[in-house]
Amino acid sequence: MQLATLAPDGSPTLCTLTYHATFAPDRLHFVAHVDRMHARNLRHDPRAAGTILTPHGQGTTFTGTATETDSPDPVHLAPGERVFHIDITEWLLFDESTHPGQPRRVIPVRWR
Template sequence: MSDARALLEEYVSAGKALQLATVDETGAPVVCNLWFASAFGPDRLWFISRPNRAHCVNLRADERVAGAILAIELEDLGQPVRGVQFVGTARELAVTGIDDDIAAYVGRHPSAANAIAPARLASGESHHRVYRIDVTGWVLYDEVNFKGQPRQDVAVS
């Protein structure tokens, strides 16, 4: 049988974008799509965004998030699904002292280097901020490697 944790890390690392759900002031869910970076042990995801976007406003009031990362190219109905779901807490990071967080994101998306350059963040010149999701729960959904039971809870590291 396949190792669910290894597959989860593979799928997250190869994923292109994540869908992030936040909660608005009325308690309604709000979903957005974001480029992201990841690390494991501890399990973390990073994204950058403008602080006035709905998902960022929501995070300042309620840090709880859920999301999904699809691990396949969509071709047709009926193809086996492989992906990851997560829950956790997310927050906007400070504009200084986050060099490791910036490096994690820029390591995956070098074209973002100027947008979140430490000097630009610290001086207020950057329109973006860096956000970190601390993952508290994972679910691997894999109809290829776990045909009989595709939903696999995976421990956080």
């Protein structure tokens, strides 16, 4: 996924991360080192946005709020790594192949 965060001066930053998705509630999980720019940015301002694309050009964008959490399995984290999750506030699906006239669709977020 591509993750956009805001630096303390308000400038946007973008990074590529591996993620794990869970649903009900809709949440994206990722691991980041405490010194990485996106981890520092999220501690300052938890708002996040991003994109997840398939190799076939379909994709989704999302907005949400990130939280640094305790790892369910700290043994598998390297020193300095932390687990973050993003609670999704909106999904926007882009799929021209299935919806050629209206490729952008807001997808409802599933909460608890």
